[in-house]
Amino acid sequence: MARTGDPARAVTAPALDRLDFALDRSSPVPLYYQLARQLEAAIEHGVLAPGNLLGNEIDLSVRLGLSRPTVRQAIQSLVDKGLLVRRRGVGTQVVHTQVRRPLELSSLYDDLEAAGQGPCTRVVRNETVPASAEVAAALGMTEGTEVTVLERLRGTHGQPVAILCNYLPTGLLDLSTARLESTGLYRMLRSTGMVLHSARQSVGARTATAEEAARLDEQEGAALLTMRRTAYDDTGRPVEYGTHLYRASRYAFDFQLLVRP
Incomplete structure (x- = not known):
């Protein structure tokens, strides 16, 4: 689970095993934006490759210690950019890098x-x-x-x-x-x-x-x-x-x- 201001490791979704998230609740930057930027950076640098699964919103919110609406907003911003796609019965998947x-x-x-x-x-x-x-x-x-x-x-x-x-x-x-x-x-x-x-x-x-x-x-x-x-x-x-x-x-x-x- 993510701790305020500290790197947090998601250990259950395979694609997220390689990521360290640093989510700072005291920052004026919204948490959804912090999460979206870190996921986008991971996609751009190839840490998350096309086809990698992130899991569903409920699992992600629990694993990262965030509310479901926060996770949903972060994911939607990357879906809008064409970096992620939601697939019924599969979850959230990396499509490609920009x-x-x-x-x-x-x-x-x-x-x-x-x-x-x-x-x-x-x-x-x-x-x-x-x-x-x-x-x-x-x-x-x-x-x-x-x-x-x-x-x-x-x-x-x-x-x-x-x-x-x-x-x-x-x-x-x-x-x-x-x-x-x-x-x-x-x-x-x-x-x-x-x-x-x-x-x-x-x-x-x-x-x-x-x-x-x-x-x-x-x-x-x-x-x-x-x-x-x-x-x-x-x-x-x-x-x-x-x-x-x-x-x-x-x-x-x-x-x-x-x-x-």
Whole structure:
């Protein structure tokens, strides 16, 4: 049972055997929030893995020395974030971790792989099309010039995370569908000897259309993060323009802000 201000060990639910909870009743921070943050941290750091069971609310409240409404509120906050799910006859189960990506020039595939998230890719479009005015401006070419467009559904742990749409000058490299489904686009670019030097990027948000929601396993109108990026090589040449959609329930950008001297 949890003691005020002291680490408490849950010893009966297998997934919680690895956790030490520190719940401080004298703190102005609500107990449900303390519990939710500690459970979220355990999920983010892999201490609680997808599929792990936490037990039901009654057992958790007894084992942690908390009221049932407090435990229910903590769990519901993580259910709302998409980190936990309640299953009838099973209890509360970890679904997945949220992807937290540093805002730097890297690919989603490499970031997922580095975090041990097991990236998977399905290519839904790989063809040559005339560049629209937007794409032509981003890639520094004349409107109507042929470009290669790639559309991919990127996921992890069997769950979709993002819809990625990329435009590249034709003939830049071999963009076979099989290879695109086994590795990341930036890794493929680097394999040709290209040095990716910098990028211009904007991040925004909007709601999902019915089609986007179906592909991302979300409800229509769910929040999506948007990203537009133009990447340049070390000669200053634009080599890729991307317009991407990410599930806000599964994905976040991490920023580091520096004060100018």
